[in-house]
Amino acid sequence: MAAGRSLTPFYFALALIVVAGGVLISRSAGGRRGGLSLAPTATMPPTAGPRGVAMGSDSAPVEVAEYSDFECPYCARFAVLQLPDIEQRLVATGRVRWRFMHFPLEGHEKSPQAHLAAACANEQGQFWRMHDAIYQSQADWVASRRPERLLRDFAQRLGLDMGRYDSCVREQRAWTGVLADRRLGDSLGVGATPTMFINGHKLQDVPTFDELRHLVDSIAPPAGAAPAPGAPRR
Amino acid sequence: MRHRMAAATLSLIGLLLSSYLTLHRLGVVGPIACGGSGSCDRVQLGPYGALFSIPVAAYGAAGYLALLVVALVGLQEPWAGRRAPTLWLAVISGVGVAFTIYLTYLELFVIHAVCTWCLASAGIIAGIFVASMIGVRGERRQGD
Numbered sequence: 001m002a003a004g005r006s007l008t009p010f011y012f013a014l015a016l017i018v019v020a021g022g023v024l025i026s027r028s029a030g031g032r033r034g035g036l037s038l039a040p041t042a043t044m045p046p047t048a049g050p051r052g053v054a055m056g057s058d059s060a061p062v063e064v065a066e067y068s069d070f071e072c073p074y075c076a077r078f079a080v081l082q083l084p085d086i087e088q089r090l091v092a093t094g095r096v097r098w099r100f101m102h103f104p105l106e107g108h109e110k111s112p113q114a115h116l117a118a119a120c121a122n123e124q125g126q127f128w129r130m131h132d133a134i135y136q137s138q139a140d141w142v143a144s145r146r147p148e149r150l151l152r153d154f155a156q157r158l159g160l161d162m163g164r165y166d167s168c169v170r171e172q173r174a175w176t177g178v179l180a181d182r183r184l185g186d187s188l189g190v191g192a193t194p195t196m197f198i199n200g201h202k203l204q205d206v207p208t209f210d211e212l213r214h215l216v217d218s219i220a221p222p223a224g225a226a227p228a229p230g231a232p233r234r
Numbered sequence: 235m236r237h238r239m240a241a242a243t244l245s246l247i248g249l250l251l252s253s254y255l256t257l258h259r260l261g262v263v264g265p266i267a268c269g270g271s272g273s274c275d276r277v278q279l280g281p282y283g284a285l286f287s288i289p290v291a292a293y294g295a296a297g298y299l300a301l302l303v304v305a306l307v308g309l310q311e312p313w314a315g316r317r318a319p320t321l322w323l324a325v326i327s328g329v330g331v332a333f334t335i336y337l338t339y340l341e342l343f344v345i346h347a348v349c350t351w352c353l354a355s356a357g358i359i360a361g362i363f364v365a366s367m368i369g370v371r372g373e374r375r376q377g378d
Binding site: 007013025107 | 239
């Protein structure tokens with residue numbers, strides 16, 4: 001019992017460490033309180049130019065620009081779990097235009113190849129299907145020693161003109177656009193991926209579908225929102 | 235006893251840290267704070283961030299959990315008076331130190347990026363090893 005008494009402060013200290021660590025981890029995992037917030041000032045000009053790759057209606061009242069890295073697992077999780085809902089319920093209904101901005105992170109050695117592959121698929125109007133294939137198979141091509149082969153397989157399966165795709169990759173024809181996105185992101189202070197801007201306002205965190213829908217509702221109330229013509233992405 | 239308490243405290247911190255890194259590798263938690271260098275992502279999310287499809291940090295979490303259990307058991311009767319828990323702490327943390335040296339070698343000479351959080355974990359496992367070796371020496375003297 002004496003030992004038990006003397007150890008009580010020690011166990012209390014351990015419990016404090018557990019609580020502090022748990023709070024920090026849960027905050028990182030999205031356990032935030034009070035919902036999403038926008039940065040106090042607009043940091044991205046609404047007329048940033050036709051950069052990135054957009055899906056959705058040009059007349060959508062809300063534009064979300066997503067700076068994303070193909071090798072980033074958090075981006076993949078968002079693309080696989082959240083984006084399909086966003087596309088179906090916000091983009092296809094004409095309320096949101098979604099703009100993918102290339103942001104290959106330094107240190108992600110295979111990421112440039114994936115961004116180039118997607119940008120080359122975009123030359124043939126197949127960016128989003130390539131985007132989905134790249135994120136869904138991220139673990140495979142990131143672990144591969146020759147990721148360009150897997151990326152080429154994706155392009156082939158999508159039915160791209162492979163002569164055109166190969167020359168685009170070989171000549172790095174689409175790389176300028178990727179770099180332009182990256183530089184714009186740098187100038188806007190994008191330091192991590194995914195980072196999102198809603199109508200030019202930087203989001204302080206990565207939203208779930210529900211959080212994004214609430215935010216879109218607050219910017220453009222859904223009353224009378226009907227499916228917009230020309231909204232589908234593919 | 236103090237060395238076991240130190241080992242338990244460090245193991246718990248290491249367990250939380252490696253759990254965080256595991257969740258980051260799995261994409262459950264958001265962007266990792268790494269002093270703006272991006273080195274943590276490079277180490278964590280690159281091909282060396284997983285071994286047999288399991289995040290390297292998860293092995294660390296398992297090791298720290300084992301150390302924590304041994305250290306806490308070693309504080310209870312009848313184990314408090316026995317040398318075995320300290321020896322186990324020394325063995326497990328010794329394996330951890332060896333593994334950490336290998337990972338640090340990869341960071342410095344293969345990946346060419348150093349992850350701050352991995353260095354913190356290296357410090358923690360080294361601390362546990364030192365604490366357990368102090369315990370081994372102290373208990374040996376008591377036994378003599």
